[in-house]
Amino acid sequence: MSASTAHATSPRPAAGVQGSGFRVLEENLPSPQASKPSSPQALPPGVHLGRTSIEPLRRLPSQLAVIDDLLDGGLPRGRVSELVGPQSSGKTSLLVAFLAAATRRSEVTAYVDLADSLSPASFATAGVDLERLLWVRPSSLKDAVRCAEIILQAGGFAAVALDLNARSSQSVDQSSPERPNGERSRRKTLSAALWPRLARAAERSHAALIVLASQRLTGSIATLGLETQARPLWGFTPSPAYPRERAGVRVTLFDGFDVAVTVARSKLGPPGRTERWLVVGG
């Protein structure tokens, strides 16, 4: 059956004979090519092709230019993001930067602290408005995940940080057979249905769920996975405005980290990009 390229303004009823009726019907039907819009802009309002979302993905910026450029504006809201790195790699400082920026914008954030490692003084120095940060200190992994889900279901939070990092004292060689890796054992205890459920809760609440860990835990659920590596800085002066002197004597202090953050995985763009920035003590 050949497709007719003409389209009729007033379709005529089919004739009695089937063959001629088909021909009439073909003439009245618009061509398949003609029915397709030439561009998405030609679609009627409210209609979109396939699963294309008409809402742009909102971002949670860190107000650090290098980081926001790397992430095309910040962490995606309503999605799961993962910050992974070994001990003293700067991942916590990066997380705090996001929380500080959000609270400075008067947004409400939450921190589910499984390791009970939050330092209020450190957070305050980093610029986090402590009054807009909900601190939850669960005692078990199961409680931590449950608390995160409850907070996401409540809605209204811009960011929910789920700190599943191993206890900071467990900084052993992960290849050691004598001491099992806490993160690996945690991953085994987390059910497969957990992360999709949290992802759905984050999507409904439009909150950025940020999982902090020393190893990847979320699998393929995370929309964005960042890995951090850091080089400690000793005796480093970031700028002439920040000299390190005490009583007129220049001393060597631990000044911070030179952190490299890499987009290890991303569903929003190509992975692999790396940026560096400085984390210094206040």
Next chain:
Amino acid sequence: MRECNAPFYQDSDRPTQSANVENKGDAGASIVSSPHLTSPGGRGIKQPRIACLHVPDFPLAAVLRVQPDLRGEPVVVVDGEGTRAHIVCVSAAAARHGVCAGFSVAQARAVYADLVACEVSTEVQRSAQAALCDAAESFSPRVEDAGNGLAYLDLDGLGSLFETESKLANALAQRAAQLGLEAQIGVAGSKVAAHLAARDGGGVAVIPPGEEWSFLAPVPIALLEPGRQLAETLQLWGIRTIGDLAALPATAVGTRLGPEGVRLVARARGEDEYSLQPRTVPLQFEESVDLDYGIETIEPFLFVLRPLLERLVARLEMRGLVCGDLRLSMRLSTRGRDERTIIVSAPSNDIKSLLPLIRLSLDAQQPGAAVESLRVGAVAERLRAAQLDLYRPNGPEPAKLALTLARLAAICGADRVGAPAVADDYRPEMCGIESFQMEPGVRVLGRYGVGGRSPQHHNTLTPNTISSLSLRTIRPPQAVEVHCQRDRPEFVRGEAIAGRVVHLAGPWRIHGRWWSEERYARDYYDAQLGDGGVYRVFCDLRSGEWFVDGVYD
């Protein structure tokens, strides 16, 4: 509704009607006339208008308010225990079967076997009386609580809200019905007259000003509830109506019947013993219920609790108030009591948000025995209108946030949920956790805190390629073994730390609380170990032990 037009006083011995005249009968009784009475045709002071809310068979009405499913059933209210138990009130259905007040339970069941007997409950009656006063106070704050299903309301100032007193009386009756009480309303120039009108009016009765006499004169004297001996005396004298009694000379009555007779005559004349005494507005509202059997599980308990909350909320809404903190008092089967306060961070009259808070409290701490009676009290609060801010992003809804915090507290513990606070202490591991407030002055969660807040430091580092260093605290500080060389740490070994010190900075000495047992003195170091981790290590100068209390990350 009955109304009449004749003036009230027709006796030549009646007292002079002027403001605040005090008459003394022969027996020395002091009778204060109702103030501001106007003489017929004169320019007098404004006459007061009093409304009386009267709930007949109040013990029965209180029970039916709590158990509305018993309406229409043959119900009797029993007072006393064992062989002394007797019936104080009967419902209409029970009365039709021949059961009367004063019967014993056995006698009543002999007359009609399918009676529903309910015990007198002072808690239930108190709640019902409070509800009656709430209904009255929803119209005017000048309400006198006369007890036992009786309340008086000063109608002064309500003329602008209602066209006629009849409409006001009907509105009063409807308001009381909303709270589960069938009240009879009477409106007159005095409390006594209003009370008599309510009892005799058959629902709603309004006596126009100055017409109390013609309205009440034919009313039987039994409504004044005279004593038995006095009633017999009056019966012998042929005094059968209020009009007859009011027509008696006061002096002669005092001589023959004593002070009680003088008071009875005064009441017959519509004279109040004392003017309306408004009660103070209660700050706490309570509802209670006695259970027929002990409840041990949560689901049936919540089923019983829900109607209590609904009645409580109805009373609060009638007064324009919202439910704040809840106080639960439960009498247990072990004769003990379980009393607890449930913090309602976001005051609300929404039952759906109050019930989960109670449930979380019960889940966290169960009563431990079956609950036999329950009393719920609510702290009334004014609803505050929140001013929206166009430039502030939306946060969690207060009611939803309060429930979320309660759920989190039930999982983690109330002292482990809140906003972090910098402790007033030089020791880095010290911290505080305070109520999570989204706005200054708005209480969202109670009150766990250690230390106070110190001024926050904002990140002033620039340019925006530099961020602030964060520390992960180890709580409590972990003991480690440190090998020193020339008083400087060279090797650190702990439960999960082992490595040679690659870089070291310090020491910094802190010491404090020298005046107490918690005195401390420490030398702190920043140490980078061979694994790349940078730790904060300190030596306790008092004990010589080493600890690691943080990791820079």
